[in-house]
Amino acid sequence: MKKKLADLEPPQLLIVIFLSLILIGTILLMLPFSNKDGISFVNALFTATSAMTVTGLVVVDTGGAYTLFGEIIILLLIQLGGLGIMTFAVVIFMALGKKIGFKQRLLVKQALNQSSLGGVILLAKKLLLFSLIVESIAVVFLAARWVPEMGWSKGVYASVFHAVSAFNNAGFSIWSNSLSDYVMDPVINLVITLLFIIGGIGFTVVFDMWRQKEFKGYSLHTKVMVVGTLSINVFSILMLFILEYNNPGTIGSLPFYGKIQAAYFQAVTPRTAGFNTIDTGQMEDASLFYTIVLMFIGGGSASTAGGIKLTTALILILGTVAFFKGKQHAVIYRRSIRDYVVYRSLALTMGSIIVVMSAVFILNITEKAPFLPLLFESVSAFGTVGLSMGVTAGLSTLGKITVIITMLVGKLGPLTFAFAFARQTPDIIQYPEEDIITG
Amino acid sequence: MKKKLADLEPPQLLIVIFLSLILIGTILLMLPFSNKDGISFVNALFTATSAMTVTGLVVVDTGGAYTLFGEIIILLLIQLGGLGIMTFAVVIFMALGKKIGFKQRLLVKQALNQSSLGGVILLAKKLLLFSLIVESIAVVFLAARWVPEMGWSKGVYASVFHAVSAFNNAGFSIWSNSLSDYVMDPVINLVITLLFIIGGIGFTVVFDMWRQKEFKGYSLHTKVMVVGTLSINVFSILMLFILEYNNPGTIGSLPFYGKIQAAYFQAVTPRTAGFNTIDTGQMEDASLFYTIVLMFIGGGSASTAGGIKLTTALILILGTVAFFKGKQHAVIYRRSIRDYVVYRSLALTMGSIIVVMSAVFILNITEKAPFLPLLFESVSAFGTVGLSMGVTAGLSTLGKITVIITMLVGKLGPLTFAFAFARQTPDIIQYPEEDIITG
Ligand SMILES: [K+]
Numbered sequence A, B: 001m002k003k004k005l006a007d008l009e010p011p012q013l014l015i016v017i018f019l020s021l022i023l024i025g026t027i028l029l030m031l032p033f034s035n036k037d038g039i040s041f042v043n044a045l046f047t048a049t050s051a052m053t054v055t056g057l058v059v060v061d062t063g064g065a066y067t068l069f070g071e072i073i074i075l076l077l078i079q080l081g082g083l084g085i086m087t088f089a090v091v092i093f094m095a096l097g098k099k100i101g102f103k104q105r106l107l108v109k110q111a112l113n114q115s116s117l118g119g120v121i122l123l124a125k126k127l128l129l130f131s132l133i134v135e136s137i138a139v140v141f142l143a144a145r146w147v148p149e150m151g152w153s154k155g156v157y158a159s160v161f162h163a164v165s166a167f168n169n170a171g172f173s174i175w176s177n178s179l180s181d182y183v184m185d186p187v188i189n190l191v192i193t194l195l196f197i198i199g200g201i202g203f204t205v206v207f208d209m210w211r212q213k214e215f216k217g218y219s220l221h222t223k224v225m226v227v228g229t230l231s232i233n234v235f236s237i238l239m240l241f242i243l244e245y246n247n248p249g250t251i252g253s254l255p256f257y258g259k260i261q262a263a264y265f266q267a268v269t270p271r272t273a274g275f276n277t278i279d280t281g282q283m284e285d286a287s288l289f290y291t292i293v294l295m296f297i298g299g300g301s302a303s304t305a306g307g308i309k310l311t312t313a314l315i316l317i318l319g320t321v322a323f324f325k326g327k328q329h330a331v332i333y334r335r336s337i338r339d340y341v342v343y344r345s346l347a348l349t350m351g352s353i354i355v356v357m358s359a360v361f362i363l364n365i366t367e368k369a370p371f372l373p374l375l376f377e378s379v380s381a382f383g384t385v386g387l388s389m390g391v392t393a394g395l396s397t398l399g400k401i402t403v404i405i406t407m408l409v410g411k412l413g414p415l416t417f418a419f420a421f422a423r424q425t426p427d428i429i430q431y432p433e434e435d436i437i438t439g
């Protein structure tokens, strides 16, 4: 009955590797030289899961509870989880001089969410190289700001940690108030946000923009992602700027220029980054609700971001608009969207809604906190965002386990989902059609 | 430029008639002999809209603020709104001996959510007769309980008011605590719930069950509605019974038999009825969240109920399951569900989510109440349910207007939607297809 590892289908194998790495990370984080005052199994598991799923929710203060060694383990888990463990596997395979077979290629294809097998190995290499280059450039800029403030060793370390965490949309910080000390610092604001926007828009988009210099040469996916990301970000900045303008707990007391920067940061961070420069729990309910919607949507496909993805949300809206207009197909940039793409988006979104609702429901039973912080926490975990209204540390053990599972499903769900789709075969039995009245 | 009324398309004409009746109702409710201490325009408009859309949310206590005359106006609006104003129009036309033309038939077809024109007039007549018979039988049972308690005139009046309100899923009560005084009364519990379940399951279902005596003879729609309604109700009873078992604010202090009755009533009322026998605001957050989901789903198509409808929700779930299983079509009772039915359900649900989210967002700006009661209020208004955690009376004027619009969109939206669908024509321009990566 026992299946060998090699017999597993690609997504199953990925899930096994993923869970194994989380368990190894958990054990490493529990070692005496990883943490300062000891840590419970469930808290270590929570930290390892949050790092590997690049969520950034924390039950213990990262800088306060873990030693430098512990923080480095967290950073490794982030880099592994963010870039896709298979990218590393490919490189290791090649470094060992082994031939990369069909099965390995299929794994990488799966991990990178690509529809064809050709060139995935090359893509994985490019991806790794690209990540290292972007992270390195960012480290230089961040160090220019932090080395003068904290000295060489602390400054460089803070720069590396936050660059890796930001590019991978992990949201982990070594500081308990995230980046709140730098709410008015234009360098930190710009470098960190650029990192997570580039990391979260999708590698295919970045590479397409690199190759094609003009907008009209972009693929449909790239066009949609570029315009969509810009639009949603600009709209969100305006929204949060207006809603929070007079809120003394957030940007109310900042000067105009500071308000703009803080609104900008808080507008772009929900689409998976998870850092914050103001106290999330102090925001207005309307802003928090808006942030929940952004967290659910998330970033770009084949990126370090989570959520249902911007394209998924857009296709559902386009499909709805087309339907209301009496059109048979959704159209964007003079291209029709195929029925199966709409179906795929519908299924992914419905599945996501059910997972989030289950988490909200369970947390409202296990926790004493009000509804909104628990809804916020559930969507943040599912979208692997990492923002919190401040309830994470106070979660009950059952609540922590619920959030752990939600993060895992949020990260691995779409993978399994993509595979289920790839398996689609013609139905063997064809049943006659009959109408059901709806609406 | 002025369009004559007769030139309007069916759904536009229905909307005009609907809004006109609400305005007439508003004016009538503002007359000195309709209310006891005067009433503001916005409160009268709220009451008229809530009655005409059969929602049941109240900004003023119905029994406390309105005279008997005012209450009768509310009851007339409920009967008009619930049964479909066109049913009445048909009967009046015929009473006047006028020939019913194609246009009138189209209107009735629209109002009754039927896909074919044939027999709609007959259906309208049957519908009216059926309603009167069911309401009359219910009045007898209710009077048997209330006449001994309140005497003849008050007892019969209370019976007529609640029978009409329940059958039309209106949720209006002449008592400020709804039916809370009868939480342990089996007759009231059974008669009221049977009324709103029959009224809310859909006329086509009731008539199909009347004609066909065996389950296998039922249409697909009837099968789905019967099994779906039973399943969701039984599951909801269990859910609320467990969640509220120890809650002293709701069923905690009731004896076992009372707990069962209260769980039953609160489980079936969210799918549009809107009466309550316990204090909704005292329920556990998990129960309230579950109730919100039920309110959003609503009752059956072509019924007095609101929400996206049970079949719409079911089709989305079946479509999602089929997709995850790698099937091309959702299948139920050996029948395939057509792509366009899935699309229709998707569009209706997406549109509904956007409307509800907008209401939640606006209310969180205009009101000081916590998030959950405002989310609850928005979904209750959209689904024309009428349950409230107790914030309705305290709403600001802007909040009241938001809820009024939400009730109107919740009631009239699906109508316009159905028509948009009927207008669907082949796309004139066919664009090539191109993939977008999602998920
Ligand atoms: K994150």
Ligand SMILES: [K+]
Pocket (backbone or CB within 6 Å): B054, B055, B056, B169, B170, B171, B272, B273, B274, B384, B385, B386
């Ligand atoms: K109602």
